[in-house]
Amino acid sequence: MKPLTPLRLLTSNLRRRPFRTAALVLTVAVVTGGISVLCSLLKGMSESVQVGTQRFGADLVVIPRGGRAAAEGALIVGQPTELTLPGTTVEVIRRLPGVAAASPQVYVKTLTDARCCPGEFFLIGYDPATDFTLQIGGKTVAPMRVGQFFTEFDWLEHVDGGLRFGHRLRFAASEQNGEELVLKVEQTITPHFASAGPGSAEPSGFKRQIVVVGLPEGAKLVVNALPGATFKRADDGRTLVRSDVPGNCRVSVDDEQKARFQDNAELTFTAARGEPITMALDYYTDLPVDASGQTPALPPLRMAAMNVVPGYEGVRLPLAEDEMPISLAWRPDGTMILCSLKGRLCLVRDTDSDGLEDTIQPLSDELAAPYGAAAADGAIDVIAKYGLLRLHDRDGDGHAERTDVLASGWGYSLDYHDWAIGLEKDWQGNYYIALPCQQDNRTPEAAHLRGQGLKLIPRQPTSDNPHRYAIDAFCGGLRFPMGLAMNRQGALFATDNQGNYNPFNELNHLQPGKRYGFINKLEQKPDFKPPLTAPAIDIPHPWTRSVNGIAFLNTPEALRKKLGRDLFGAHEGHLLGCEYDSRQLVRMSLEQVDGVYQGAAYPFTATLDEQQEPLQGPISCGVSPSGDLYIGNIRDSGWGAGRNIGSIVRLRRSGELPPGIAEVRATPQGFSIHFTTPVDRSLASDKASYAVESYTRVSTPAYGGPDIDRKPATIRQVEVSPDARSATLTL
Numbered sequence: 001m002k003p004l005t006p007l008r009l010l011t012s013n014l015r016r017r018p019f020r021t022a023a024l025v026l027t028v029a030v031v032t033g034g035i036s037v038l039c040s041l042l043k044g045m046s047e048s049v050q051v052g053t054q055r056f057g058a059d060l061v062v063i064p065r066g067g068r069a070a071a072e073g074a075l076i077v078g079q080p081t082e083l084t085l086p087g088t089t090v091e092v093i094r095r096l097p098g099v100a101a102a103s104p105q106v107y108v109k110t111l112t113d114a115r116c117c118p119g120e121f122f123l124i125g126y127d128p129a130t131d132f133t134l135q136i137g138g139k140t141v142a143p144m145r146v147g148q149f150f151t152e153f154d155w156l157e158h159v160d161g162g163l164r165f166g167h168r169l170r171f172a173a174s175e176q177n178g179e180e181l182v183l184k185v186e187q188t189i190t191p192h193f194a195s196a197g198p199g200s201a202e203p204s205g206f207k208r209q210i211v212v213v214g215l216p217e218g219a220k221l222v223v224n225a226l227p228g229a230t231f232k233r234a235d236d237g238r239t240l241v242r243s244d245v246p247g248n249c250r251v252s253v254d255d256e257q258k259a260r261f262q263d264n265a266e267l268t269f270t271a272a273r274g275e276p277i278t279m280a281l282d283y284y285t286d287l288p289v290d291a292s293g294q295t296p297a298l299p300p301l302r303m304a305a306m307n308v309v310p311g312y313e314g315v316r317l318p319l320a321e322d323e324m325p326i327s328l329a330w331r332p333d334g335t336m337i338l339c340s341l342k343g344r345l346c347l348v349r350d351t352d353s354d355g356l357e358d359t360i361q362p363l364s365d366e367l368a369a370p371y372g373a374a375a376a377d378g379a380i381d382v383i384a385k386y387g388l389l390r391l392h393d394r395d396g397d398g399h400a401e402r403t404d405v406l407a408s409g410w411g412y413s414l415d416y417h418d419w420a421i422g423l424e425k426d427w428q429g430n431y432y433i434a435l436p437c438q439q440d441n442r443t444p445e446a447a448h449l450r451g452q453g454l455k456l457i458p459r460q461p462t463s464d465n466p467h468r469y470a471i472d473a474f475c476g477g478l479r480f481p482m483g484l485a486m487n488r489q490g491a492l493f494a495t496d497n498q499g500n501y502n503p504f505n506e507l508n509h510l511q512p513g514k515r516y517g518f519i520n521k522l523e524q525k526p527d528f529k530p531p532l533t534a535p536a537i538d539i540p541h542p543w544t545r546s547v548n549g550i551a552f553l554n555t556p557e558a559l560r561k562k563l564g565r566d567l568f569g570a571h572e573g574h575l576l577g578c579e580y581d582s583r584q585l586v587r588m589s590l591e592q593v594d595g596v597y598q599g600a601a602y603p604f605t606a607t608l609d610e611q612q613e614p615l616q617g618p619i620s621c622g623v624s625p626s627g628d629l630y631i632g633n634i635r636d637s638g639w640g641a642g643r644n645i646g647s648i649v650r651l652r653r654s655g656e657l658p659p660g661i662a663e664v665r666a667t668p669q670g671f672s673i674h675f676t677t678p679v680d681r682s683l684a685s686d687k688a689s690y691a692v693e694s695y696t697r698v699s700t701p702a703y704g705g706p707d708i709d710r711k712p713a714t715i716r717q718v719e720v721s722p723d724a725r726s727a728t729l730t731l
Contacts, residue, residue: 062093134171134181135220135268143169148411148445151185153387154466156365157402162190162206168464182464186211192284205284207254212278215271225251225281226265237261247287254280298322298645303356306649307612308605309585312629313654316647318358319348324646325632327421327549328622329373336624337380339370340646341634345382345391347398348648357648364391364400372422372433372484383422383433385412388456388469407456407469410435411448416638417480418450421494424486431456431469434481434494434510438520447522452476453494453510477516477532478508482619483550485575487590491597493536495547495577503697503705505547506535507575507588509597517699524701532699536597537588541704544601545581549620549632552576553587559627567627567653570662570676576604578618578631581640585618585631589663600664616647628652670715670731678724687715690729 093099134141143150156165164186171181188209215221230244237260239252253259257279259267269277298321306314323346327339336348336357345364348357364370368385375381380391380400387408391400412418422433437451453476456469479502483495496506501517508516514533539547553574555567566572575588590599605615616633617640623629629651635642657676665672671692683689695710717730 062089133222134215135222136216136218140222141171144172145445146170147409147448148443153405153408155402155404158399159188159190162188164188181216182214184213184463186213192282193289202289203248203284203286204289205282208281208283210279210281211276212269213276215277217271217273219271221269221271221277223267223269223279224265225261225267229265231265233261233263233265240265247285249285249287250283252282252284254282256280300358301647304613306615306651308615308649309651310606310660311654311657312651314649314651315356316649317348317356319360319648321645321647323360324634324636324644325620325648326634327370327372327620328630328632328648329375329423330622330624331375331380332625334625336630337373337375338632338648339373339382341369341636342644343367343370345370345373345380345400356650361398363393363398365403369419371419374423374425374431381406381423381431383420383431385419388423388431388433390468405467407431407467407471409448409471410454411438411442411444411446411450413440413442413446415440421481421484424484424492426486426490429458432484432486432492432510434478434484436480437478437518438522439500440521444522447520449473451478451518451520453478453481453492474512475510475514475516477514477518477530479518482546482548483577485550485552487552487573487575488554493550493575493590493597495539495550496535497546497548498541499703500701501699503699504535504538504541505544507537507539507547507550507577507599507601508533509536519701536590537599537601538697539577539586539588539601543582544577544579544586547577547579547586548618549578550575551621551623551629553629554623556623556625556627558625569653569657570674571657574663576621576629577601578621580617580619580634583614583617585615585621589665591665593666598666602661602664615649616645617642667728670729672726672728674726675724679720679727681720681724684720684724684727685718687718690715690718692729692731 133143146152150169152168152170154166154168156163158164166184166186169183169185171183173180188207190207190209192203192205192207210223212221226240226242229242231240231242233240237253239250240261242249253261253267259269259279261267267279269279271277300318300320301316303318304316306316308314322342323338323344324341325338326341329337329339331337338346338348338360340346343366344362345367346360346362349359349361350357351359363380364382367382367389370382370384373380373382376390379393382389382391388406390404390406392402392404393400395401410420412420417436420433420435422431424432426432432453432455434453435450438447449471452473455472455474457472459468459470461468478494478496479499480497481494482497484492486492492510494508494510496502496508496516496518498505501519506517511533515530516533516535519528519530553568553571553576555563555572560566568574571587575590577586577588579586585604587602587604588599589602590597607614615631617635618631619634620632621630631649631651632646633649634646635644637644659675659677659679661673662676663674665674692713692715693710694713695707697705697708699705713731715729715731719728719730721727
């Protein structure tokens with residue numbers, strides 16, 4: 001008999017009841033397997049949530065009340081969600097104590113019933129403040145917003161086959177990085193074209209090379225190559241393939257890079273002492289290359305005589321109508337600089353030496369509303385919607401290969417009216433520009449400096465700020481300034497269009513510390529009642545509806561020395577204005593009374609021939625170095641239902657000015673009228689030859705306004721000067 005042991009007792013008992021034994025083993029297996037699966041599931045959920053939160057780059061995720069289930073689905077399994085919060089919520093969260101940074105996740109959903117979209121796609125917007133971050137001391141540090149944006153754009157230049165540009169990212173001072181940190185970023189984009197050309201199914205895309213300078217030693221730079229996208233990662237960690245869009249869209253780390261993608265599509269780089277960080281990414285897709293054609297150029301207009309201004313010989317230049325000249329300037333050699341509303345800065349030249357400019361050559365890349373230019377230091381400065389730019393054509397091939405940002409920082413939006421006008425320059429080298437108002441709903445950052453006159457003051461560039469001009473906001477209350485001009489005494493004037501708060505079209509003398517008629521929407525509060533400065537001229541409305549570009553009729557200094565006289569005669573020093581709606585030119589004279597400018601407005605164009613075609617739509621004007629007066633015209637689809645075309649008319653003095661009014665000035669008892677030539681004394685002394693009427697309008701938030709207190713004035717006496725060139729009216 002074998003001895004009884006615990007093991008023999010256990011096995012004997014299991015054999016005696018086999019069914020119970022099998023059931024027990026199965027139960028233990030099921031329970032053990034369930035625990036194992038549950039642990040794996042919990043681990044997977046934990047890792048998924050961790051990856052999801054890493055994608056957000058946040059310690060906390062804020063969602064709408066009641067949206068927890070949808071948010072968990074988005075974080076755990078990547079299920080698209082339509083949870084949204086008001087755009088202002090992020091600003092409220094940023095102001096909470098203990099919150100270092102907060103970033104919104106912007107969602108864009110395609111239209112399910114639109115023909116443009118083959119299916120429903122759900123996109124997550126890229127936010128440079130949180131998708132391009134630093135890790136210092138184990139903490140994630142996001143760039144700070146500088147005004148409206150997180151990046152400060154500095155320059156761009158054309159390189160062989162591609163484009164290179166530079167910008168800066170600023171990181172606020174903190175316990176992790178100490179003082180404020182500025183990273184200088186340089187990116188180069190080079191296309192990968194399909195060899196078969198447009199329509200080819202060969203892969204195409206681009207190479208993106210990034211160089212970052214200024215990272216502290218030991219800090220880590222984290223770059224998200226596919227922010228917010230759903231993707232699959234290759235086994236070697238070099239390639240990510242998007243699984244949420246068609247076309248096999250993918251991004252790969254360059255072969256020479258040591259970095260590899262993590263589970264959250266991020267690349268991490270560690271800074272060495274004094275060394276820049278470099279990276280290269282290749283983006284490809286199998287989608288066919290775009291095969292859209294180019295719009296054919298419009299043929300040049302025929303040269304045509306324009307008999308529209310008495311005393312001037314007019315001619316429409318034989319130029320194509322493609323460009324819309326909203327600003328005109330000249331290089332020292334006499335080459336015309338044209339700023340087009342379509343976004344280009346062009347050079348206009350006479351190529352056949354017949355004395356008429358006949359060719360428009362684009363110099364710049366596409367710009368946002370270039371509303372003014374000036375020749376400077378062998379380059380051309382241009383004011384665009386977002387900044388003052390300097391264009392360099394160093395190799396003389398007729399195209400600017402480099403663009404530098406000289407000044408920026410004011411707010412703007414996609415609004416059609418958010419242009420910036422200029423450029424006037426004083427003898428100290430300061431530039432002057434003016435910004436239209438803010439009358440819509442937008443953030444304070446997007447409304448920054450809107451409706452103000454800005455003085456751009458030369459400054460010495462630094463490594464942290466390479467811009468060459470500082471901004472000084474010196475006046476406010478402008479609605480839609482369209483023209484800016486400085487007289488020989490250095491006084492600056494701006495036209496402003498009739499509308500809300502502006503019952504007339506205005507000519508304002510812009511002065512430091514002054515406030516004009518308009519009040520921005522964000523300023524409209526019961527206790528905001530700034531003292532207003534009256535216009536130098538209330539230009540009658542509706543005789544004029546939109547006076548835009550202006551220029552002083554000043555004889556160029558070199559030409560004055562050559563001729564020994566002023567070119568514009570009795571109109572010398574007067575201001576010319578472009579009236580778009582009624583397709584005419586107006587002239588304005590100014591005088592100072594106790595240091596305050598006031599003046600009068602007169603017609604400059606006249607219908608001398610009923611068969612004569614009028615000006616197309618005056619918008620800009622300028623006096624060339626040769627003393628000719630040029631008028632830029634447009635017909636805009638958003639302003640009078642035009643065809644987005646333009647033309648230029650040259651006006652050249654021909655003989656003496658015809659008889660007419662040269663200037664009207666106010667006197668304590670009435671007015672003095674000065675004529676261009678001696679007049680008939682009997683007619684000039686007859687009170688019936690004159691009519692004087694007065695009225696006013698009141699500034700209100702409503703558009704325009706009616707005439708108030710209109711009444712005729714009684715002329716008591718007329719006195720004609722001995723030379724019959726002036727008459728004084730006593731009322």
